Amino acid sequence: MEHIVIIGNGISGITAARHIRKLSDKRITIISDETDYFFSRTALMYVYMGHMRWKDIEPYEPHFWQQNNIDLLRARVTDVHPDSKKLTLSDGSSFSYDTLILATGSVTNTFGWPGLDLEGVQGLVTKQDLEELEKHAPDAEACPRAVIVGGGLIGVELAEMLRTREIEVTFLVREGAFWNNVLPDREAGMISRHIQSHHVDLRLNTNLKEILGDEKGRVCGVLTEDGEEISCKLVGITTGVRPNIQFLQNSPVHTDKGILVNRFLETGIPGIYAIGDCAQQREPIGDRPAVEAVWYTGRIMGETVARTICGQRTPYSPGNWFNSAKFFDIEYQTYGWVSSKRKRREHEAHFHWIHPDDDKCITIAYHVDTKLFLGINTFGIRMRHQVIDRWLTEGKDLPYVVTHLKDANFDPEFYDQYENEILSAYNAEFKTQLKPAKKNWHRIFFNTK
Amino acid sequence: MDTKDQSMSLAGQPPKALGTGQKFATTLGLSGLLILLLAVFNVDFPNKVLWLSVSLAAISAGIIWFSVQAYTGKHPGIKNDGVWFKSISGRGLWAWMLGIVLTGFYVILYFYPQFLGLRQGEDNTGIIALFDPLSRLLSGNPASQWFVYGTLYTIAILAFGVKFILKYRHNRYEKLRTYSVMFFQTGFAFLIPEFMARLNGDLPYYDLKNIWPLNYYMFEQYRVNAFIDAGNIGLAMLIFGVLSIFVITPVLTYKYGKRWYCSWVCGCGGLAETAGDPFRHLSDKRMVAWKIERWVVHSVVVFVTLMTTAVIYSYLGNDSSKYWLTRDVFLIGVGVLLTLVFGWAMIFRRNQLKKDAQYGAIGYFIIIIALIGFHYLSGNGQVFLFSSGTLRKTYAFLIGSIFSGVIGTGFYPIFGNRVWCRFGCPMAAILGFQQRLFSRFRITTNGGQCISCGNCSTYCEMGIDVRAYAQKGENIVRSSCVGCGICSAVCPRGVLKLENGPLEGRINSREVLLGNDVDLMDLVNKQ
Numbered sequence: 007m008e009h010i011v012i013i014g015n016g017i018s019g020i021t022a023a024r025h026i027r028k029l030s031d032k033r034i035t036i037i038s039d040e041t042d043y044f045f046s047r048t049a050l051m052y053v054y055m056g057h058m059r060w061k062d063i064e065p066y067e068p069h070f071w072q073q074n075n076i077d078l079l080r081a082r083v084t085d086v087h088p089d090s091k092k093l094t095l096s097d098g099s100s101f102s103y104d105t106l107i108l109a110t111g112s113v114t115n116t117f118g119w120p121g122l123d124l125e126g127v128q129g130l131v132t133k134q135d136l137e138e139l140e141k142h143a144p145d146a147e148a149c150p151r152a153v154i155v156g157g158g159l160i161g162v163e164l165a166e167m168l169r170t171r172e173i174e175v176t177f178l179v180r181e182g183a184f185w186n187n188v189l190p191d192r193e194a195g196m197i198s199r200h201i202q203s204h205h206v207d208l209r210l211n212t213n214l215k216e217i218l219g220d221e222k223g224r225v226c227g228v229l230t231e232d233g234e235e236i237s238c239k240l241v242g243i244t245t246g247v248r249p250n251i252q253f254l255q256n257s258p259v260h261t262d263k264g265i266l267v268n269r270f271l272e273t274g275i276p277g278i279y280a281i282g283d284c285a286q287q288r289e290p291i292g293d294r295p296a297v298e299a300v301w302y303t304g305r306i307m308g309e310t311v312a313r314t315i316c317g318q319r320t321p322y323s324p325g326n327w328f329n330s331a332k333f334f335d336i337e338y339q340t341y342g343w344v345s346s347k348r349k350r351r352e353h354e355a356h357f358h359w360i361h362p363d364d365d366k367c368i369t370i371a372y373h374v375d376t377k378l379f380l381g382i383n384t385f386g387i388r389m390r391h392q393v394i395d396r397w398l399t400e401g402k403d404l405p406y407v408v409t410h411l412k413d414a415n416f417d418p419e420f421y422d423q424y425e426n427e428i429l430s431a432y433n434a435e436f437k438t439q440l441k442p443a444k445k446n447w448h449r450i451f452f453n454t455k
Numbered sequence: 456m457d458t459k460d461q462s463m464s465l466a467g468q469p470p471k472a473l474g475t476g477q478k479f480a481t482t483l484g485l486s487g488l489l490i491l492l493l494a495v496f497n498v499d500f501p502n503k504v505l506w507l508s509v510s511l512a513a514i515s516a517g518i519i520w521f522s523v524q525a526y527t528g529k530h531p532g533i534k535n536d537g538v539w540f541k542s543i544s545g546r547g548l549w550a551w552m553l554g555i556v557l558t559g560f561y562v563i564l565y566f567y568p569q570f571l572g573l574r575q576g577e578d579n580t581g582i583i584a585l586f587d588p589l590s591r592l593l594s595g596n597p598a599s600q601w602f603v604y605g606t607l608y609t610i611a612i613l614a615f616g617v618k619f620i621l622k623y624r625h626n627r628y629e630k631l632r633t634y635s636v637m638f639f640q641t642g643f644a645f646l647i648p649e650f651m652a653r654l655n656g657d658l659p660y661y662d663l664k665n666i667w668p669l670n671y672y673m674f675e676q677y678r679v680n681a682f683i684d685a686g687n688i689g690l691a692m693l694i695f696g697v698l699s700i701f702v703i704t705p706v707l708t709y710k711y712g713k714r715w716y717c718s719w720v721c722g723c724g725g726l727a728e729t730a731g732d733p734f735r736h737l738s739d740k741r742m743v744a745w746k747i748e749r750w751v752v753h754s755v756v757v758f759v760t761l762m763t764t765a766v767i768y769s770y771l772g773n774d775s776s777k778y779w780l781t782r783d784v785f786l787i788g789v790g791v792l793l794t795l796v797f798g799w800a801m802i803f804r805r806n807q808l809k810k811d812a813q814y815g816a817i818g819y820f821i822i823i824i825a826l827i828g829f830h831y832l833s834g835n836g837q838v839f840l841f842s843s844g845t846l847r848k849t850y851a852f853l854i855g856s857i858f859s860g861v862i863g864t865g866f867y868p869i870f871g872n873r874v875w876c877r878f879g880c881p882m883a884a885i886l887g888f889q890q891r892l893f894s895r896f897r898i899t900t901n902g903g904q905c906i907s908c909g910n911c912s913t914y915c916e917m918g919i920d921v922r923a924y925a926q927k928g929e930n931i932v933r934s935s936c937v938g939c940g941i942c943s944a945v946c947p948r949g950v951l952k953l954e955n956g957p958l959e960g961r962i963n964s965r966e967v968l969l970g971n972d973v974d975l976m977d978l979v980n981k982q
Binding site for chain 1: 530531532533535536537538539540541625626627628631741742899901902903904906907908909910912913922923926940943944945947948949952953954956957959960
């Protein structure tokens with residue numbers, strides 16, 4: 007029987023395994039040196055914050071794997087030998103496969119600062135990182151202050167985590183506002199203010215120069231490029247992630263930033279596929295980056311490769327882009343493309359609305375000539391994926407979107423709704439007199455009137 | 456995973472100590488409880504009105520002050536920091552001590568009320584005497600252990616209700632339903648029955664929102680007689696009781712799901728959602744717990760149906776010339792009603808029931824055979840092989856006291872706050888049956904936005920593995936869901952929404968490709 011070996015038990019590898027099992031009775035082995043069982047990486051923060059125990063972030067009970075006849079192997083793969091279809095494990099033993107799926111995910115990206123190897127300098131990607139954090143920053147007594155380097159999603163999560171243990175946080179961000187390389191400026195500004203309201207010492211336009219250590223090799227502070235020294239017991243490196251591909255350096259698998267794959271997630275070596283964060287599309291799809299380090303795309307790739315392996319060769323064709331995050335108390339959802347100032351294309355214009363409380367806003371991107379709906383960012387307001395996705399696919403225009411926002415609202419019942427205010431703001435800005443459409447179940451669920 | 460993973464702390468503990476204000480608030484609340492405890496030990500307070508007022512005020516003020524300290528200085532939002540690290544909410548020493556105290560209280564309340572000072576035919580002593588003035592003010596009668604319990608229960612719902620509202624002050628759904636349970640507890644469960652007793656002494660105690668079968672003694676002979684003897688008002692209440700279960704309940708459950716009752720009206724739910732809220736994450740989410748739940752709660756339904764039928768049967772006559780509702784008419788009526796419900800479910804909802812259809816069929820046939828048994832094996836006050844009194848007493852003891860009180864509430868800090876509602880309540884099971892099969896209510900999963908984090912499952916007080924559905928993009932349509940809305944509140948990605956929508960497409964059991972393009976989705980769904 008064909009033996010499928012999957013390296014990596016994150017969302018991509020696990021999704022692939024589950025779908026292969028649904029479609030076939032091939033032998034499946036998942037190898038991981040991180041944990042015994044699949045866990046939700048995006049939920050690591052909640053364990054440190056005391057919202058959940060470790061077992062609560064494992065989506066499947068331990069008996070699930072046996073029941074579904076999926077073998078789990080706790081080991082580290084150090085080398086891949088496609089000629090003999092064998093893997094070398096860190097204990098020196100070798101392990102055979104017929105089909106190999108590389109789903110090794112990401113590692114923390116660093117920029118070669120001096121002092122990276124000091125005790126107390128770490129990222130937040132793996133379970134081991136979480137254990138390190140518990141060791142270095144268990145409470146405010148052991149760690150009165152932490153410095154976080156890099157203003158992205160992991161950075162803000164780490165800041166929120168540390169604040170729950172009353173640890174002071176200095177947050178060094180290279181840009182002029184938090185995450186404004188992705189978010190439009192006004193949104194980035196709102197989130198920056200929200201982060202500061204949680205008593206985070208947010209330093210914008212600030213770069214790290216060097217990490218300082220004491221005589222025991224422990225971190226004791228950082229030096230910024232402005233020459234300021236900030237003392238701290240923990241340095242969180244959250245300047246993004248990069249594909250975890252070091253184990254392939256001696257193998258013939260083609261790599262660049264990540265493992266190079268075609269649209270079918272094939273590496274070019276027969277029987278070897280790569281999915282998730284570690285994969286790099288040889289030709290990027292649409293506006294998508296070649297390496298997509300996102301939960302949802304990992305899941306889609308897992309589903310897709312399972313179909314290919316089970317006999318229905320299927321290209322990776324993600325639908326409309328979507329993503330979400332939470333910045334302390336403010337939830338963020340995005341559908342389609344809403345570009346930051348830096349990445350904004352000529353034809354892309356934005357309609358923006360912000361609530362006076364400074365904790366809710368939306369930005370709708372549209373084509374400046376045709377008014378075609380390009381994407382939407384919402385903060386503090388939940389949107390219905392199904393509806394927005396359909397608007398993007400069907401190519402609705404901006405007036406349609408702003409008049410039908412009630413169909414797309416996904417906030418809990420009895421929440422204040424802002425669609426009328428948003429439309430008033432739109433009418434004022436565009437000198438129109440549009441009227442809001444009432445929420446309609448049939449339009450929402452069945453796309454009928 | 457083993458227990459060492461419960462807290463990953465190696466070198467130290469995160470902050471969880473109480474602030475100064477919270478310490479004072481705790482002291483104030485405990486001093487109020489101390490007065491009650493002294494009364495239990497027969498300390499004779501000279502001015503009962505004063506001391507009772509001081510005690511109840513101190514308890515309420517302590518809880519509310521504590522909550523203000525805990526939440527108002529922080530941003531509105533989810534407040535679960537350190538929940539699993541704290542002893543009281545993380546099954547630590549304090550949790551076990553609280554559990555033992557509460558359990559002990561229930562044992563005394565149900566089985567040894569004399570220790571609380573209840574005296575038959577003479578003046579009460581102890582804590583019950585302390586409550587006499589309040590009881591006389593409301594109903595004109597001296598207090599009983601149930602009055603003491605009802606008062607404390609109401610105070611718990613009100614004071615912890617304020618705490619819950621402060622905790623979820625960003626969420627209007629949570630606030631509104633908490634106002635609602637606070638209102639129904641104070642008005643319907645506490646004040647109105649007392650006033651009714653004052654206005655019309657013949658009426659039995661009747662909490663109008665307490666519906667059969669939760670109110671398992673609703674149709675007992677002494678109550679039915681009392682209702683009828685009390686004239687038109689009594690008859691109206693009896694009719695209301697029957698309409699509640701057969702008309703009002705199905706209509707509201709169809710429109711809104713069982714949440715209209717379980718988390719907006721019910722007193723058991725009210726206590727669970729307010730005083731029990733800090734323990735909601737302790738419910739067992741394992742598959743095995745769900746299996747046990749289904750067997751136990753449906754057995755209770757069968758039990759209560761048989762018990763009630765037997766009780767009513769036992770006091771009906773055989774002579775149709777005296778009254779149309781004879782024993783045979785009644786048994787046939789019950790059988791026909793059950794057959795209609797069972798037949799409807801089997802014919803129109805068979806595809807949704809799957810394996811549960813077998814269990815339903817087992818329950819149905821047990822009842823029908825028992826009904827036939829009643830008819831042929833009864834006589835001389837015996838119903839079937841037992842006397843109806845024995846059945847009734849067994850039910851009251853096992854289910855009414857031990858299950859709902861001692862285990863259901865006493866073990867809040869160990870098993871979570873909805874043990875009774877989930878495993879024991881026959882009302883919840885009947886509403887759940889309807890919610891699963893014939894209701895507009897569902898928790899919609901928002902496309903492919905789930906990140907499998909597990910907050911929804913962890914904080915589901917009913918032990919539903921919400922994540923298992925959400926991560927597949929499936930809606931959650933579960934009979935046990937009480938619609939508390941917390942899964943939706945704690946979700947960091949806006950994935951879940953409680954809503955009442957069209958019946959069609961409510962349960963989307965096919966697995967969609969979450970986020971893949973449209974053509975591929977069609978391809979998969981066609982298979």
